[in-house]
Amino acid sequence: MAEYKLNTPLTDEDIEQLKAGDVVFLTGTIHSARDAAHKKLMELLDAGKELPFDLQGSAIYYVGPSPAPPGRPIGSAGPTTSYRMDTYAPRLHSLGMKASIGKGKRSDEVKAAMKEHKGVYFGATGGAGALLSNSIVESTVIAFDELGPEAIRAMKVKDFPLLVINDCHGGELYVKPDLDAALQ
Amino acid sequence: MREIQAADVVEAVAKMCIKANTELPQDVRNKFEQAMEEETSPSAKEVLRQLLENADLSKETKLPLCQDCGLAVFYIEVGDDCKVVGGNLRELINEGVRKGYDEGFLRKSACDPLTRANTGDGTPAVIHFDMVPGDKLKIAYMAKGGGAENMSRVTMLAPAQGWEGIKKFVVERVAEAGPNPCPPTVIGVGIGGTFEHAAKIAKKGLLRKLDDTNPDPEIAAKEKELEEAINKLGIGPMGLGGKTTVLGVKLTMEPCHLASLPLAVNVQCHSQRHEEVEL
Numbered sequence: 001m002a003e004y005k006l007n008t009p010l011t012d013e014d015i016e017q018l019k020a021g022d023v024v025f026l027t028g029t030i031h032s033a034r035d036a037a038h039k040k041l042m043e044l045l046d047a048g049k050e051l052p053f054d055l056q057g058s059a060i061y062y063v064g065p066s067p068a069p070p071g072r073p074i075g076s077a078g079p080t081t082s083y084r085m086d087t088y089a090p091r092l093h094s095l096g097m098k099a100s101i102g103k104g105k106r107s108d109e110v111k112a113a114m115k116e117h118k119g120v121y122f123g124a125t126g127g128a129g130a131l132l133s134n135s136i137v138e139s140t141v142i143a144f145d146e147l148g149p150e151a152i153r154a155m156k157v158k159d160f161p162l163l164v165i166n167d168c169h170g171g172e173l174y175v176k177p178d179l180d181a182a183l184q
Numbered sequence: 185m186r187e188i189q190a191a192d193v194v195e196a197v198a199k200m201c202i203k204a205n206t207e208l209p210q211d212v213r214n215k216f217e218q219a220m221e222e223e224t225s226p227s228a229k230e231v232l233r234q235l236l237e238n239a240d241l242s243k244e245t246k247l248p249l250c251q252d253c254g255l256a257v258f259y260i261e262v263g264d265d266c267k268v269v270g271g272n273l274r275e276l277i278n279e280g281v282r283k284g285y286d287e288g289f290l291r292k293s294a295c296d297p298l299t300r301a302n303t304g305d306g307t308p309a310v311i312h313f314d315m316v317p318g319d320k321l322k323i324a325y326m327a328k329g330g331g332a333e334n335m336s337r338v339t340m341l342a343p344a345q346g347w348e349g350i351k352k353f354v355v356e357r358v359a360e361a362g363p364n365p366c367p368p369t370v371i372g373v374g375i376g377g378t379f380e381h382a383a384k385i386a387k388k389g390l391l392r393k394l395d396d397t398n399p400d401p402e403i404a405a406k407e408k409e410l411e412e413a414i415n416k417l418g419i420g421p422m423g424l425g426g427k428t429t430v431l432g433v434k435l436t437m438e439p440c441h442l443a444s445l446p447l448a449v450n451v452q453c454h455s456q457r458h459e460e461v462e463l
Contacts, residue, residue: 066251066291076251081331104364126366129251131238175425177359177417
């Protein structure tokens with residue numbers, strides 16, 4: 001397990017060196033998008049319109065933060081469960097997205113897309129929303145304000161702590177549950 | 185007949201919503217600390233360390249423990265000899281949720297199931313009422329996050345499947361959920377009643393403390409058996425491997441139809457956010 005400090009936008013070289021289990025501290029701009037925002041991004045793509053942010057080298061954070069209290073750039077901001085975005089992720093990888101950040105398992109289609117387009121899936125600690133918000137120094141809603149917690153935000157992060165769950169070489173960190181041991 | 189003022193209900197509910205979302209219960213903290221000692225894998229220890237740091241930070245800053253402040257679920261026990269004056273109890277609870285979620289900067293996650301339009305104020309809450317003897321009003325609140333709730337299941341087993349069938353279903357559901365519901369989880373299991381009742385009692389069990397023991401020794405033994413089986417899955421904190429996949433299993437059993445064996449598994453995330461008050 002290695003430790004890396006990476007900056008956005010991410011490059012093919014950044015991604016290729018990563019292996020499942022590596023720790024990454026990410027700095028730069030990432031974008032929040034979850035269920036409803038992804039659906040709207042697909043509608044824009046289908047209509048041939050421009051997306052609200054540049055996908056090249058981008059990292060999308062599956063998060064719906066809590067409201068920012070006075071004096072803080074953002075409220076609690078931990079990852080949401082990623083599988084709900086599995087339908088959309090392969091298309092975004094094919095268009096230049098390099099990384100997604102969430103928690104939980106990904107589909108075979110997403111893993112294949114990461115292999116083909118040199119992408120990576122980062123895990124952040126679920127339920128540690130207060131702690132993770134400390135790495136977000138600035139947050140601005142840039143699209144779909146009407147979606148409230150699901151709006152797309154540009155977030156400036158500094159040393160955001162991530163774990164490589166799926167790398168672009170087919171490696172995966174999650175353990176396979178041992179049903180035989182449990183039901184013996 | 186004892187009278188309870190409407191404003192007291194609203195105030196109590198608002199306070200509970202904020203407290204449950206910003207203060208990790210002591211019994212959960214104790215379990216995290218115990219798990220940290222038992223875990224040998226560095227990643228399992230690191231996840232638990234982060235969760236403890238997160239809890240400290242939440243308490244200090246009043247930021248919610250998790251950005252998903254849940255759908256507000258209530259189990260209400262109304263004493264026969266008390267009545268709420270100045271408003272309808274359901275409305276008052278919803279009013280308390282609106283106030284608490286707003287003033288506590290909690291995320292409002294209630295939305296239309298098809299259009300997905302957010303209702304904007306965290307309501308309507310899901311409320312279960314029960315009439316009990318006495319002159320007290322007991323309000324129990326639970327913040328039910330979507331990630332864990334989505335991994336919950338209800339099934340109707342054949343009576344012949346018995347305990348072995350129940351155990352298999354529960355363990356398989358936790359295995360299938362894997363890292364998704366933010367393990368280590370707490371599992372509420374409801375056996376009996378009808379289709380909807382099994383789910384209701386499974387969830388109600390999640391209001392119990394993690395360190396309590398079921399007063400019925402036979403059920404207590406079954407809870408232990410399920411807990412040990414699930415922990416053998418090796419999923420561990422956040423699915424990264426380890427000995428702690430569940431912090432506890434809470435089992436509730438009630439009689440059912442002679443043709444049926446209803447079973448519900450309700451998954452709760454590690455923060456196990458809930459509060460109770462008696463007015």
